[in-house]
Amino acid sequence: xxxxxxxxxxxxxxxxxxxxxxxxxxxxxxxxxxxxxxxxxxxxxxxxxxxxxxxxxxxxxxxxxxxxxxxxxxxxxxxxxxxxxxxxxxxxxxxxxxxxxxxxxxxxxxxxxxxxxxxxxxxxxxxxxxxxxxxxxxxxxxxxxxxxxxxxxxxxxxxxxxxxxxxxxxxxxxxxxxxxxxxxxxxxxxxxxxxxxxxxxxxxxxxxxxxxxxxxxxxxxxxxxxxxxxxxxxxxxxxxxxxxxxxxxxxxxxxxxxxxxxxxxxxxxxxxxxxxxxxxxxxxxxxxxxxxxxxxxxxxxxxxxxxxxxxxxxxxxxxxxxxxxxxxxxxxxxxxxxxxxxxxxxxxxxxxxxxxxxxxxxxxxxxxxxxxxxxxxxxxxxxxxxxxxxxxxxxxxxxxxxxxxxxxxxxxxxxxxxxxxxxxxxxxxxxxxxxxxxxxxxxxxxxxxxxxxxxxxxxxxxxxxxxxxxxxxxxxxxxxxxxxxxxxxxxxxxxxxxxxxxxxxxxxxxxxxxxxxxxx
Numbered sequence: 001x002x003x004x005x006x007x008x009x010x011x012x013x014x015x016x017x018x019x020x021x022x023x024x025x026x027x028x029x030x031x032x033x034x035x036x037x038x039x040x041x042x043x044x045x046x047x048x049x050x051x052x053x054x055x056x057x058x059x060x061x062x063x064x065x066x067x068x069x070x071x072x073x074x075x076x077x078x079x080x081x082x083x084x085x086x087x088x089x090x091x092x093x094x095x096x097x098x099x100x101x102x103x104x105x106x107x108x109x110x111x112x113x114x115x116x117x118x119x120x121x122x123x124x125x126x127x128x129x130x131x132x133x134x135x136x137x138x139x140x141x142x143x144x145x146x147x148x149x150x151x152x153x154x155x156x157x158x159x160x161x162x163x164x165x166x167x168x169x170x171x172x173x174x175x176x177x178x179x180x181x182x183x184x185x186x187x188x189x190x191x192x193x194x195x196x197x198x199x200x201x202x203x204x205x206x207x208x209x210x211x212x213x214x215x216x217x218x219x220x221x222x223x224x225x226x227x228x229x230x231x232x233x234x235x236x237x238x239x240x241x242x243x244x245x246x247x248x249x250x251x252x253x254x255x256x257x258x259x260x261x262x263x264x265x266x267x268x269x270x271x272x273x274x275x276x277x278x279x280x281x282x283x284x285x286x287x288x289x290x291x292x293x294x295x296x297x298x299x300x301x302x303x304x305x306x307x308x309x310x311x312x313x314x315x316x317x318x319x320x321x322x323x324x325x326x327x328x329x330x331x332x333x334x335x336x337x338x339x340x341x342x343x344x345x346x347x348x349x350x351x352x353x354x355x356x357x358x359x360x361x362x363x364x365x366x367x368x369x370x371x372x373x374x375x376x377x378x379x380x381x382x383x384x385x386x387x388x389x390x391x392x393x394x395x396x397x398x399x400x401x402x403x404x405x406x407x408x409x410x411x412x413x414x415x416x417x418x419x420x421x422x423x424x425x426x427x428x429x430x431x432x433x434x435x436x437x438x439x440x441x442x443x444x445x446x447x448x449x450x451x452x453x454x455x456x457x458x459x460x461x462x463x464x465x466x467x468x469x470x471x472x473x474x475x476x477x478x479x480x481x482x483x484x485x486x487x488x489x490x491x492x493x494x495x496x497x498x499x500x501x502x503x504x505x506x507x508x509x510x511x512x513x514x515x516x517x518x519x520x
Contacts, residue, residue, distance in 0.1 A: 011382065017029075019336070026083060029074070032073065035077070041080065050103070052122075056108060076088045078121075118131055129144075135390075137345045146188070157218060168192070178194055180194075226263055237477065243420065291332045297517075352374075398435060399486075402485070430460050436488055438502070
């Protein structure tokens with residue numbers, strides 16, 4: 001990941017998607033879309049004759065690929081649909097109706113990452129094997145295509161050219177649309193991988209050059225990358241040094257970072273976050289009204305909580321109850337395959353936005369105030385993504401709801417016009433409180449105990465924000481906390497990192513629930 005710099009809108013807050021899991025559904029979807037492009041289905045037409053999906057028995061996807069939506073995400077991407085398409089749950093049926101033979105196999109191929117996808121695609125004219133990993137929060141890296149090892153995140157227009165003439169290299173490097181060029185050698189000869197800001201076409205190549213094959217892949221991430229980007233900072237310590245003579249708030253620093261990261265204006269970044277906030281507000285409203293979906297553990301929870309809240313028939317916890325309602329509403333929508341925003345993941349989609357937007361709405365704050373809070377939270381997420389992970393398969397639930405809680409704490413301080421130092425202190429304290437939080441989904445569904453952990457981490461964020469605003473000393477710098485959190489997560493037994501092989505997932509009731517859901 002040294003060659004990848006996280007983005008607020010790519011990594012920390014996004015993608016916009018349908019449930020249930022970003023590291024499963026969203027990541028698999030993006031792998032499927034990239035595979036579809038590699039096979040040229042969008043511009044050549046035609047269909048796949050066969051799709052073979054292989055999961056390693058020693059990884060995290062073997063027990064969860066069906067229940068958490070990996071297969072569904074892959075099929076949706078291979079169909080070329082949008083990730084919010086409401087046909088997603090039936091994507092396999094549509095793919096097979098197009099004449100595609102689908103096979104899912106458990107194969108010990110020595111996967112080097114717990115979230116490894118091996119995808120073999122075959123059409124009437126060609127075949128390819130793609131090896132990819134889900135990093136967390138929907139971010140993926142393709143690490144091999146056939147026998148060629150490479151790195152592809154979906155943040156560039158990628159072009160592959162099979163050509164044996166090295167004189168083509170200099171011509172390509174001089175094109176303004178080319179960001180970088182990488183030369184690979186495989187069984188099919190010499191292959192050029194070109195990363196660019198826009199699509200490279202065959203017309204951009206010199207006349208008379210012998211091209212054996214030419215492939216284009218579109219970006220799958222909302223914010224592109226560039227090797228020429230000049231980032232103002234990448235970790236919080238650098239940010240504090242950068243800000244010494246500027247006196248900017250955390251949300252303003254977030255605009256500076258994301259503008260440089262994506263080569264877009266600060267105004268465009270702000271408006272993109274406005275779109276995200278509006279999607280989240282609608283999802284919260286939909287969840288409070290009530291959601292319907294058969295294939296889930298919990299029925300809709302938010303309407304009953306709202307009824308109790310307005311009736312004053314349980315503990316009056318002030319703003320915490322407003323946060324609980326919004327968090328629960330988002331989790332209900334996720335579990336009903338509704339549209340959500342992974343912030344930073346689908347499994348933790350309630351913690352950050354539910355807490356910040358729930359509180360902001362209760363306090364009658366403006367939309368711009370909500371946007372600033374989400375931007376501030378997003379920058380904390382960038383630091384976490386840079387030095388740690390959002391993947392529960394690597395770091396346990398501390399990487400998901402824990403990260404969301406640290407992000408939310410900074411967002412809450414921003415809502416209350418706290419200082420930059422207070423935002424960083426709140427994030428640090430909230431993260432310190434999450435170390436060792438395991439991921440043990442019941443029946444391999446991202447519902448229980450995920451809902452409770454999202455709600456609990458909302459309370460943690462509220463407490464940390466108030467502690468920071470009161471001047472509590474967070475003691476350990478944020479960067480050191482993030483690094484320590486990552487080490488703790490990696491030291492957790494694999495059974496406690498979203499494999500469904502430990503914790504609540506192995507209780508008799510959880511096993512019975514899983515068996516019942518499989519029969520339904």
